[in-house]
Ligand SMILES: NC(=O)c1ccc[n+]([C@@H]2O[C@H](COP(=O)([O-])OP(=O)(O)OC[C@H]3O[C@@H](n4cnc5c(N)ncnc54)[C@H](O)[C@@H]3O)[C@@H](O)[C@H]2O)c1
């Protein structure tokens with residue numbers, strides 16, 4: 001059986017935004033801050049901080065009536081933290097998420113230990129569910145919040161060494177945690193997931209899980225198993241979920257997906273033989289799977 005992985009040139013359209021020549025220097029600056037705790041602490045003093053409350057980001061209204069993530073300057077954050085009687089070292093729990101085009105380091109901080117309403121009043125904003133926020137934000141701002149939430153969640157749920165049970169210590173950037181007794185270094189974890197639009201040349205295959213909102217169908221998806229290639233995971237998932245054999249694969253693009261934990265979604269197209277399209281749906285995984293014509297997809301997207 002022929003199974004090929006083709007990376008089309010169009011994948012370049014998904015490269016990160018690099019509108020000015022500072023991309024390399026910003027990238028290296030962020031990398032340096034991950035390595036150097038003192039430099040990272042100094043950058044925090046002059047940086048921008050995005051606040052979360054129990055992993056829900058703070059959004060502020062703009063003059064045009066839209067919402068934006070609140071990029072607060074550190075002295076302002078420090079002063080209202082003091083005013084609200086927070087632990088003085090709370091600011092140091094910020095995690096580094098990037099660097100703006102104005103060369104300002106960007107951090108996230110979860111202030112879940114403080115009274116939510118008091119923080120919202122001090123910052124003239126509201127903490128919102130991340131899933132809902134993503135429908136309200138522009139493409140450029142949403143990834144900052146998903147990255148920040150994922151990193152904050154990882155620190156909140158990965159505090160102990162799985163070999164010794166001891167509390168691990170994070171570096172200032174929050175890019176790793178180290179066990180003080182055996183030196184094991186832990187890095188933020190993502191699970192690779194393949195998501196695939198299967199086609200027989202005329203129709204495409206979509207499925208739905210019983211947990212999806214009514215009427216929603218999506219491309220097939222599944223977690224990669226240990227030791228599998230992307231291609232192997234894709235062929236296994238399609239075989240498991242709908243009982244079809246894939247003939248060819250092309251990679252499309254990738255995306256970090258924060259729900260329910262951090263997944264690294266690898267988007268692909270795949271073809272099956274137009275003479276072997278009979279589905280055998282595994283109802284333990286999918287409530288339904290169906291072939292859809294181009295016209296049906298067009299009218300659903302409208
Ligand atoms: N169409 C879709 O299903 C769709 C669309 C968009 C995003 N996603 C995301 O893709 C991810 C995977 O999709 P799925 O649920 O269909 O996967 P799946 O088909 O692999 O089935 C999920 C099951 O796989 C097992 N599993 C194996 N490795 C796992 C891991 N690292 N983490 C959690 N469970 C693991 C668990 O038993 C789990 O119940 C989900 O997180 C989902 O949010 C899926």
Ligand SMILES: [Mg+2]
Nearest residue numbers: 220221222285
């Ligand atoms: Mg699945």
